[in-house]
Amino acid sequence: MKFLIYGAGAVGCYIGVQLCHAGHDVVLITRPNLAEQISQRGLTLVTPSGVSFTEHLVAVSSLRQGLLLGEEHPFDYMFLTMKAYDIPDALNELLAFCPQDPPVMVTVQNGIGTEEKLSEHYPEEIILPGSFTVPVSFRADGSVHEERDDCGFAISTMSGRIPADLVNALNEAGINTTAIKNYQSMKWSKLLVNSMGNATAAIVNRPPDVLYKYKPIFKLEMRMVKEIQEVMDKMGVSVIDLPGASTKKLMTAIRWVPDGLLQSQLAKQVSKGRGDKLPSFQVDLNAGKR
Numbered sequence: 001m002k003f004l005i006y007g008a009g010a011v012g013c014y015i016g017v018q019l020c021h022a023g024h025d026v027v028l029i030t031r032p033n034l035a036e037q038i039s040q041r042g043l044t045l046v047t048p049s050g051v052s053f054t055e056h057l058v059a060v061s062s063l064r065q066g067l068l069l070g071e072e073h074p075f076d077y078m079f080l081t082m083k084a085y086d087i088p089d090a091l092n093e094l095l096a097f098c099p100q101d102p103p104v105m106v107t108v109q110n111g112i113g114t115e116e117k118l119s120e121h122y123p124e125e126i127i128l129p130g131s132f133t134v135p136v137s138f139r140a141d142g143s144v145h146e147e148r149d150d151c152g153f154a155i156s157t158m159s160g161r162i163p164a165d166l167v168n169a170l171n172e173a174g175i176n177t178t179a180i181k182n183y184q185s186m187k188w189s190k191l192l193v194n195s196m197g198n199a200t201a202a203i204v205n206r207p208p209d210v211l212y213k214y215k216p217i218f219k220l221e222m223r224m225v226k227e228i229q230e231v232m233d234k235m236g237v238s239v240i241d242l243p244g245a246s247t248k249k250l251m252t253a254i255r256w257v258p259d260g261l262l263q264s265q266l267a268k269q270v271s272k273g274r275g276d277k278l279p280s281f282q283v284d285l286n287a288g289k290r
Helices: 010-019 032-041 064-066 084-097 114-120 163-171 183-195 201-206 215-235 247-256 260-271 280-286
Strands: 002-007 025-029 042-048 052-055 059-061 077-080 102-105 131-133 136-138 142-144 152-153 178-179
Touching: 002 010, 002 052, 002 064, 010 042, 010 052, 010 077, 010 136, 010 142, 025 032, 025 064, 032 059, 032 201, 052 142, 064 084, 084 114, 102 114, 152 163, 163 178, 183 215, 183 247, 215 247, 215 260, 247 260
Parallel strands: 002 025, 002 077, 025 059, 042 142, 077 102, 152 178
Antiparallel strands: 042 052, 131 152, 136 142
């Protein structure tokens, strides 16, 4: 199969190198310096067990370049792996260079609304919402590190069926992939998990395990999570488990277990869930993004 990975940072590079390692044809669209580095040296993935491998993928720095590589043999799927705040710019480029008949699009953004923005311009049938739970990060040498091996990828649909060939390809590539019927439940459940120790960590520039040991901040975090659950309840959206995230069990504990018992356990769990990776908002702020 042939894949286009648009907006390839750590997540996109992880998906791309795994698919390439499994024998698929992969093109990465990434920032110019990273595209040049991958073209010259390849892309290395290091797993939690310390096993590593390097693949030589095609890497380009613009959507137009990427789409040209699919003219003779079209792409089967296009993963949109940029951050959610970059979706408007990415969508403008898609509309400019691929206004009709794009490849089937797979989203991996956190938060709510990416799929709805896309569906204003493209048919729902070619938009596959996804939720990626594997903590991955770039290291100084340019390699991608997978922090945990018990997570994966959840994929759903806005309208129609979930392609079995895509689910099978991802699983065979070593990305634990689960098909989810209700994409709203999937996206909102991921939002619940991602909200914990994320914005607060960025605001005070401290890691989540430190924050959760401080009672006032812990109470603030619990109020935030419960408010998200209340919104979900009002919308009729159910909490579901995701690969590597027992979200239903977590929310039951937050709702019923006294804070005194819950605080120490969640401090460990929130930290473990991210591996060595800092929360995304904190990483972005430290990198000067606004």
